[in-house]
Every structure is written in structure tokens, then in C-alpha cells.
Amino acid sequence: MYTAKGKLDTNALIRQYQPLVRRLAHQMIAKLPANVELDDLVQVGMIGLTDALSRFDVGQGVQFETFATQxxxxxxxxxxxxTDWLSRGTxxxxxxxxxxxxxAEQKLGRAATESEVAKEMGLSLAEYxxxxxRVRGTQLVYLEDIGGGEDGDDYLDRHVADGDANPFAVLQDDRMRHALVDAIKALPEREGYVMSMYYEHDMNLKEIAAVLKVxxxxxxQLHSQAIARLRVKLREH
Known part of the structure; x- marks a missing residue:
């Protein structure tokens, strides 16, 4: 997009790619604790978009959307x-x-219901x-985290790193990949639906809620519990 004077129309491009910023913010916030505000991520993302516009070089042979996403x-x-956003308590x-x-699952020999897990933890269903x-998104499965890192580990690099990060290289290991597939298949039906809609179909939480009518x-809650189940299963491998 160019202005009448032949210059790149930055304002028009910002408007065009603003939905990309919001989409990336929605994807990231689902992996973060509840105290992280969506609007804060969007605001910072817009700064990143502006920076991308100023640095983009069409001669590099990369599409602008790919460059901007990074x-x-x-x-x-x-x-x-x-920001000190992840507490030790979380x-x-x-x-x-x-x-x-x-x-609970060791005792029952099957996937435990929320009520059964709550009972095992000595909590009411509402408390569980x-x-x-509260732990929303802190459990996103990236395989380098399966060993249960200490509090000093870099949480962001383990949980919300970009697509070129090491966890995806680890997924090339057939044993771990097959274990993950099997663990997902073993999820209770509704949790499996949430994982499929979020990760396979790139739907946000609002869209998933509309489909499930919740x-x-x-x-x-369903996402957090599904991820917790996957982490438990994958630790066995």
C-alpha cells in the first residue's frame, strides 16, 4: 500500500495487520496465567508491528506477515x-x-473426573x-519441560517460545511423538475437543466456548486439566 506520493502507507498497513496482532495475543494469552491482560499484549504487539514495518526489506525474500509475526x-x-507475572505459588x-x-488415575486405572481429582487433593469441586x-496456560506441553524444571528455569522459553524453539526439534523423536499422540487420544471426550479446536483448528477461547456452549x-479449566493429564502421561516416557 502506498500513498499518493508513492511512499509506503504505514497507517494503512497497521490497520490491515492489526487483526494479526490480536490473533497472536489471543494465542499467547491462553498459555499464560490469568493475571496477564490481553490489552497489554495487544499494545506491545502493535509496537512490534510498527517495528516490523520499519525494518522490513522485500529484498530478503520473506513474506511480510511471516516477518511481522516474528x-x-x-x-x-x-x-x-x-514483568514478574508468574508466582512461585502458581x-x-x-x-x-x-x-x-x-x-487419582493410578488408583482408578482410568482417566479421573474432576470430582475424583478434587477428592484426591482434599478440595471441593469448586475449589479444584x-x-x-488460576493456573491457566501455565501447563502448556513443551517437551523440554516434561522433566519438571525448577523455579529458576526460563518459563517463557519453555512455554511460549516461537515455532523455531527446541521443543519442536524434540518432537522429531518418534517415541515421544507417539506417546503424545496416544496421550491425546486417551483424553476425556470434552477435553479432547478443546485440544483439537485450539491446536488443530486455531480457534480462540471465545469460539470454543460458543461451540461447547460453556x-x-x-x-x-478444561484446557488446564487436559494439559495436566498430558504432562502426567508424558513423564512416564
């Missing part, structure tokens, strides 16, 4: 790294949920579901 995600990650609760799921909401908060 810059936008990079800006969001840099902002998150500079990490501890994440591990407690996984331990509760593991113990609140815990799932609230976005409930989708977050």
Missing part, C-alpha cells in the same frame, strides 16, 4: 520477560494438580476448578 511475538515475549499449584491427577482457572472460564 517481530510481534518477540515484542510480547520481551515484555513478559520484564508453579506450586500446577505441580499439585498434576500430582492429584496422577494419584478455581485452581484450574463460558470461556470453563474452557480454560
Amino acid at each position: 517481530r510481534i511475538r518477540g515484542a510480547m515475549l520481551d515484555e513478559l520477560r520484564g 508453579r506450586r499449584q500446577q505441580r499439585e494438580i498434576e500430582e492429584g491427577i496422577h494419584k 476448578q478455581d485452581a484450574l482457572t 463460558t470461556e472460564s470453563r474452557v480454560c
Whole structure:
């Protein structure tokens, strides 16, 4: 897009690619704790978009959207790294949920219901579901995290790194890839639907909630529990 004077129309391009920023923000926030604000990610992402427009060189042979996506995600990650947004309490609760799921399923020999996991943890169903909401996204499965890193690990690099990060290289290992496929197939039906819609069909939480006729908060709970189950299963490999 160019102005009447033949110069690149930056404002028009920003308007055109603003939906890309929002889409990337929605994808990233689903992997982050509830205290991270969507509008904050969008604002930082717009700065990344502006930076991409100023740095893009068509001679490099890369499509602008690909280049911009890297810059936008990079800006969001840099902002998150500079913010103390993941508490030790959240990490501890994440591990407690996984331990509760593991113990319940060991006793039952099948996928445990939320009520059964809650009972194993000594919580009411409402308390357990609140815990799932609080750890929203902190459990996204990236295989280098399966070993259960210590609090000092770089969470962002393990959980919301870009598509060129090491976890995808680890997925080339047939044993781990097959284990992940089997673990996903073993998920309870509704949790399997959430994972499929989010990761395979690139739907956001609002869209998934509309399909399942539940609230976005409930989708977050189902997502957190599904990921916790996957982490438990993959640790066995």
C-alpha cells in the first residue's frame, strides 16, 4: 500500500495487520496465567508491528506477515520477560494438580473426573476448578519441560517460545511423538475437543466456548486439566 506520493502507507498497513496482532495475543494469552491482560499484549504487539514495518526489506525474500509475526511475538515475549507475572505459588499449584491427577488415575486405572481429582487433593469441586482457572496456560506441553524444571528455569522459553524453539526439534523423536499422540487420544471426550479446536483448528477461547456452549472460564479449566493429564502421561516416557 502506498500513498499518493508513492511512499509506503504505514497507517494503512497497521490497520490491515492489526487483526494479526490480536490473533497472536489471543494465542499467547491462553498459555499464560490469568493475571496477564490481553490489552497489554495487544499494545506491545502493535509496537512490534510498527517495528516490523520499519525494518522490513522485500529484498530478503520473506513474506511480510511471516516477518511481522516474528517481530510481534518477540515484542510480547520481551515484555513478559520484564514483568514478574508468574508466582512461585502458581508453579506450586500446577505441580499439585498434576500430582492429584496422577494419584487419582493410578488408583482408578482410568482417566479421573474432576470430582475424583478434587477428592484426591482434599478440595471441593469448586475449589479444584478455581485452581484450574488460576493456573491457566501455565501447563502448556513443551517437551523440554516434561522433566519438571525448577523455579529458576526460563518459563517463557519453555512455554511460549516461537515455532523455531527446541521443543519442536524434540518432537522429531518418534517415541515421544507417539506417546503424545496416544496421550491425546486417551483424553476425556470434552477435553479432547478443546485440544483439537485450539491446536488443530486455531480457534480462540471465545469460539470454543460458543461451540461447547460453556463460558470461556470453563474452557480454560478444561484446557488446564487436559494439559495436566498430558504432562502426567508424558513423564512416564
